[in-house]
Amino acid sequence: MDVAARIEKALETALDAAGGEGAPPRLAAAMRYAVFPGGARIRPRLALSVARACGDGDPAAADAAAAAIELLHCASLVHDDLPCFDDADFRRSKPTVHVAYGEPLAVLCGDALIVLAFETVARGATANPARLAPLVLTVAGAVGMPGGIAAGQAWECEPMVDLAEYHRAKTGVLFAAAAMAGAAAAGHEPAPWRIFGARLGEAFQVADDIRDAACTAAEIGKPVGQDATLGRRSAVLDLGMAGALDRLDRLIEEALAAVPACPGAAELKAIVRKQARGFLPKELAREAA
Amino acid sequence: MDVAARIEKALETALDAAGGEGAPPRLAAAMRYAVFPGGARIRPRLALSVARACGDGDPAAADAAAAAIELLHCASLVHDDLPCFDDADFRRSKPTVHVAYGEPLAVLCGDALIVLAFETVARGATANPARLAPLVLTVAGAVGMPGGIAAGQAWECEPMVDLAEYHRAKTGVLFAAAAMAGAAAAGHEPAPWRIFGARLGEAFQVADDIRDAACTAAEIGKPVGQDATLGRRSAVLDLGMAGALDRLDRLIEEALAAVPACPGAAELKAIVRKQARGFLPKELAREAA
Incomplete structure (x- = not known):
């Protein structure tokens, strides 16, 4: 299977699980809307390229890591677009999630995509359980505090900082995590x-x-x-x-x-x-x- | 150390990591504000009680599981209180996070607490790496889709459902996860x-x-x-x-x-x-x- 197909399949598998039995239909739909159709999927491509360079000895873990990175990227876009941040109406040539589904579901969509990212790596690491902790820590470091995407966004709420630098940091940190997660999935440091x-x-x-x-x-x-x-x-x-x-x-x-x-x-x-x-x-x- | 002290110490450790070098100060403060002082900490107490009943063979993992459950509980309160949901002004006898810190930081605070929960279990599971996947899946199931807190909240955005039942489900699911996480941390199914x-x-x-x-x-x-x-x-x-x-x-x-x-x-x-x-x-x- 080529790289693009592996990524879409891993994302489909994750979203299928999230939309499984008992799921509230509109939130399930909002999550799919936020993830499909994607952009260039450049971050998960990077993760898979690094996993391959490291031998790709555990493709399931690599696919899960790649999917998790993309899910977190999508989550950050959904929350960044909210009225209290960028108040963006369009993204990838269609209405943003809060415009299409309302603000409450957009907040929940981002939350649920973050959770799904961690669930996805946990499901993907069954063959090599020792790789899960580095994967979770890599992924968490890229999106949480003190130095992840949420931290980068929070600098916008600080007085007197060079916002441009933090915008840039927000991009860099998820690319770094994509490469690191690809390596971790393949059992490399x-x-x-x-x-x-x-x-x-x-x-x-x-x-x-x-x-x-x-x-x-x-x-x-x-x-x-x-x-x-x-x-x-x-x-x-x-x-x-x-x-x-x-x-x-x-x-x-x-x-x-x-x-x-x-x-x-x-x-x-x-x-x-x-x-x-x-x-x-x-x-x-x-x-x- | 008694149970209450173990829980506060585990939460302190987690929040210290989140507020570490380079952290944006206001988001770090908002996270602490959302977590301290706590309520009865009944969910993490439940997790530790179950871990103890299962032998408490890995106290670090149990503490991490308990802290993660409480972090997720706090995250859900912060997001539930947002203007687009309950629009609550007070919580635990003080202004809610979005009233005290503004809506952008409240959204980010919830996001970062969710991430911190997963990071915390990953850090706590070093002695027994095989326990991490069940811990992550237990915790994720309680807060994500299709049946966790986010799902319960999303039912409020569906037409014609019995909301009361879903309100109740939201409470039950995190208690269930607290018990399950305590068991998983102690190496039990x-x-x-x-x-x-x-x-x-x-x-x-x-x-x-x-x-x-x-x-x-x-x-x-x-x-x-x-x-x-x-x-x-x-x-x-x-x-x-x-x-x-x-x-x-x-x-x-x-x-x-x-x-x-x-x-x-x-x-x-x-x-x-x-x-x-x-x-x-x-x-x-x-x-x-």
């Missing part, structure tokens, strides 16, 4: 994979800035300064387009240099180089160094 | 402990109804029919005071009859009989049969 994942997360963010700026220039008159107006930092605004592209290359190189010794290191590096180009619109993609 | 915990949860709810009715009658003119006005079922309204006291006795007896074979069964039953009387105001307490 997760910590050495943190920098690899974090650098890829930063690269993804820079590529996102580049895409936004490129679309802004090419498309329907959205003002170029919008990121600045909204108080968002953008690598393109900070460094210019050429500088941002250089920064992207450098982050990818730093990620590659941080790949720990493992059986599939060479293959993993080749995948990263290939996918990093896919981060960008075709006309801007250049060969990574 | 959790499932046989479900009915014991669930019956105690029902008993606690009936005792609560009795306390409310007794206070209503004795005190400052709150109308006796308020539960009915608010669409809440009350054992006292349904059965009368004598009937409710009978029902409480019967639930306690059913709980006692459901205690699985274990080394400390006799001691556990004695504790339950003693504590069940403590559920009630002194003037209404009578010897359990």
